[in-house]
Amino acid sequence: MATLSLDGVCKTYPGGVVAVKGVSLAVPDGAFAVLVGPSGCGKSTLLRMIAGLETVTAGTIRIADKVVNEVEPADRDIAMVFQNYALYPHMSVFDNMAYGLRNRRTPVDEIRARVGEAARLLEIDQLLARRPRELSGGQRQRVAMGRAIVRKPAAFLFDEPLSNLDAKLRVQMRVEIRKLQKRLGTTSVYVTHDQVEAMTMADVLVVMNKGGADQIGPPREIYQRPATQFVAGFIGSPAMNFLPGEIGGDGRSVTVAGTRIGLPEGVRQQAGRRVTVGLRPEDLVPDAHGALEITIDLVEHLGTDTIVHGALSGLALSAKQLVVRLPGDREVADGFRIQFSVPGDKLHLFDAATGARV
Numbered sequence: 001m002a003t004l005s006l007d008g009v010c011k012t013y014p015g016g017v018v019a020v021k022g023v024s025l026a027v028p029d030g031a032f033a034v035l036v037g038p039s040g041c042g043k044s045t046l047l048r049m050i051a052g053l054e055t056v057t058a059g060t061i062r063i064a065d066k067v068v069n070e071v072e073p074a075d076r077d078i079a080m081v082f083q084n085y086a087l088y089p090h091m092s093v094f095d096n097m098a099y100g101l102r103n104r105r106t107p108v109d110e111i112r113a114r115v116g117e118a119a120r121l122l123e124i125d126q127l128l129a130r131r132p133r134e135l136s137g138g139q140r141q142r143v144a145m146g147r148a149i150v151r152k153p154a155a156f157l158f159d160e161p162l163s164n165l166d167a168k169l170r171v172q173m174r175v176e177i178r179k180l181q182k183r184l185g186t187t188s189v190y191v192t193h194d195q196v197e198a199m200t201m202a203d204v205l206v207v208m209n210k211g212g213a214d215q216i217g218p219p220r221e222i223y224q225r226p227a228t229q230f231v232a233g234f235i236g237s238p239a240m241n242f243l244p245g246e247i248g249g250d251g252r253s254v255t256v257a258g259t260r261i262g263l264p265e266g267v268r269q270q271a272g273r274r275v276t277v278g279l280r281p282e283d284l285v286p287d288a289h290g291a292l293e294i295t296i297d298l299v300e301h302l303g304t305d306t307i308v309h310g311a312l313s314g315l316a317l318s319a320k321q322l323v324v325r326l327p328g329d330r331e332v333a334d335g336f337r338i339q340f341s342v343p344g345d346k347l348h349l350f351d352a353a354t355g356a357r358v
Contacts, residue, residue, distance in 0.1 A: 002029060002063055002064030002065075002077075002154035002155060002187055003026070003027065003028060003029050003062075003063075003064060003065065003187065004025075004026075004027040004033075004050070004061075004062070004063055004155055004187055004189065005025065005026045005027070005060075005061075005062045006023055006024055006025040006026075006046075006050070006059065006060070006061055006062075007024050007059055007060045007061075007062075008022050008023075008024055008058065008059035008060070009022070009023045009024070009046065009049060009056060009058070009059035009060070009061060010022055010023075010056070010057045010058040010059050011042070011045055011046075011049060011054060011055075011056065011057050012057045018211055019042050019045045019211055020042040020045050020046050020049070020211050020212075021042075021211040021212050022059070022212060023042075023046060023059075023206075023212065023213045024059075024213075025204075025206060025213065025216060027187055027189065027204055028187075028203075028204075029187055030185045030186070030187055031187060031188075031203040031204055032178065032181050032182075032188045032190065032201060032202060032203045032204070033188065033189045033190070033202065033203065033204040033205075033206060034189075034190045034191075034192060034197070034198045034201055034202035034204070034205055034206065035047065035189065035190070035191045035192075035206045035208055036191075036192055036193065036194075036195055036197075036198035036205065036206070036207055036208065036234075037193065037207060037208030037209055037234070038193060038209075038234070039193060041208040041209055041210060041211065042208055042210075042211040042212075043191045043193075043206075043208045044159060044160070044191055046208070047157055047159055047189060047191045048159075049061065050063075050078070050155075050157060050189060051073055051076070051078060051080050051157050052068065052071060052072060052073035052076050052078075053073060056069050063076060063077065063078065063154055063155060064077075064154055077153050077154040077155070078153050078154060078155045078156070078157055079147075079148035079149075079151045079153040079155075079156055079157070080148065080156075080157040080158075080159065081141075081144050081145055081148050081156065081157070081158045081159070081161045082144065082159050082161070083159055083160045083161060083163050083164065084164070085132070085140045085141060085143070085144045085164075086144065087132040087140060087143060087144060087147075088132075089131065089132050089133060090131070091131070091132075092128065092129055092130065092131060093119075093124065093127050093128045093129070093130050093131075093132075093135070093143050093146075094115055094119075094128040094129065096132070096143055096147055097115045097118060097119070097128075097143065097146045097147045097150055098111045098115050098150070099147070100147065100150070100151055101114065101115075101150060101151070111150075114150040114152075115128070115146070115150055117150075118146040118149040118150045119146060121146075121149070121180070121183075122142040122143075122145060122146050122149075122180075123142070124139060124142050124143060124146065127139060127143075137164060137165050137166075137169065138165060138169045138172070138173060141161060141162070141165065141173060144161070145161075145177070145180070149180075149184070153186065154186075154187065155186065155187040155188065155189065156181070156186050156187070156188040156189070157188070157189050157190075158177070158188065158189070158190040158191065159191050160191055160192055160193070161173075161177070161190075162174060162177075162192075162197070163192075163193075170197075174197055174200065174201060177190075177201070178200075178201050190202075195234060195235050195236070195237065196237060198219070198235075199219045199223065199235065200219075202218075202219050203218070204216065204217070204218070205217060205218065205219045205222050207222065207230075207231045207234060207235065209228075209230050209231075209234075214227060214228045214230055214231050215227040215228065215231045222235055223235055223236060225357070226278075226348065226357065227356070227357050228350070228355050228356055228357065229242065229276055229278065229350040229355035229356075230355060232278050232348055232350070233278075236280060238281045238307055238323045238325065239323070240278045240279065240280050240281075240348065241278065241279040241280070241281065241284075241322050241323060242276050242277070242278055242279075242350075243256050243257060243276070243277045243279065243312075243320065244256070244274070244275075244276060244277070244352065245274075245275045245276065245277040245349070246272065246273070246274055246275070247269040247270060247271055247272060247273040247275060248260060248271065249271045249272070250271070251268040251269050251270065251271045252267070252268055252269075254269075254275065254277060254347065254349065256277045257292060257312055257320075259291040259292055261342055261344055261347065262344045263344050263347070264344050264345040264347075269349070269358060273351075273358070274352040274353075275349045275350060275351065275352055275358060276349070276350045276351075276352050276355070277347060277348070277349060278347070278348030278349070278350060279322075279342060279346070279347070279348075280346065280348075281307065281323045281324050281325040282325040283342065283343065283346035284322070284324045284325075284340045284341075284342060285340055285341050285342070285343065286326065286330075286338055286339070286340050287339055287340050287341040288339060289339070289341075290339040290340040290341035290342075291339075291341065292312065292313075292339065292340055292341070292342065293312070293313040293337055293338065293339045293340075294308075294310030294311060294312050294313065294322050294324065294337070294338055294340075295310050295311050295313065295335065295336075295337050296308050296309070296310040296332060296333070296334055296335065296336045296337070296338065297309060297310055297311060297334055297335075298310075298334065299332055299333060299334065301328070302328065303328055304327075304328045305325055305326070305327070305328050306325075306326045306327065306328050306330055306332060307323060307324070307325055307326075308323070308324050308326060308332055308338070309321055309322070309323050310322060310324070310338070313337075324338070324340065
């Protein structure tokens, strides 16, 4: 086990294309860090630099307090689990798991012990004689994880390992990976584009955007206090609603869609400041006397929840769509009108120009 730290890490490709810019990150010993963001944000490139599969243009990467920028991948004491499993098709499960140990000239008895222990841990000990083509997607993923576990590395790196699995198996494997990592206590870095995966698995969440880390912290903190409008819109399902607003003359309220909403006690902003107001779908409260109103044009029944989409009333914002999360037993249909209120302490305000939280 080991700590993992990045200090101002950058990656620029020939031609001036900047893939990663100035990312600094500290992953404590035994913690599970998740890099999340849309395609092209730099998360996989960052992971590959940690693994040594990409060179670092600038900055420093440390594993167990040792600078590894110039260290070969095989000498970094890390194990990587890939999206496509990367199993040898002509080898048995046992041989796939033992391959790395044999390359290191590990004694035969120790190889058998390590592979057997990992196979029992992953519940694949009955599959050791099979070839990868005889396995399901979930079983192949377990073999790929077993191959990493037997090495007993300082850190695990996961590159979107569940993206090839169906939705049900993906949820199951997500839980299994997290339980396994907690049991082993191995420092881990996990890449995904799925924000639900990221929120449920991470001790440390890193939200990547255009090559940089917009916010780093515990998942709940990032959800409750997103640092930028991008983070606010990316983390949370359904996504946060955004509306233009303006701080009132007293600095203690914001006007949105013609409605004045008081800011939380003790909060004061610059009068007249243009802001973007963020409203999470679950924070909009149905209220017969509420000042905001939508006309529903789509209803999604999800069992415990009902998600409604509708146009916000008001001339200036007649085409603005809002999404609201309602209880699953709420009777609604297309064409219904719903009024709702917004608690001031549930507002998220972002600078209209920069997108930074205000």
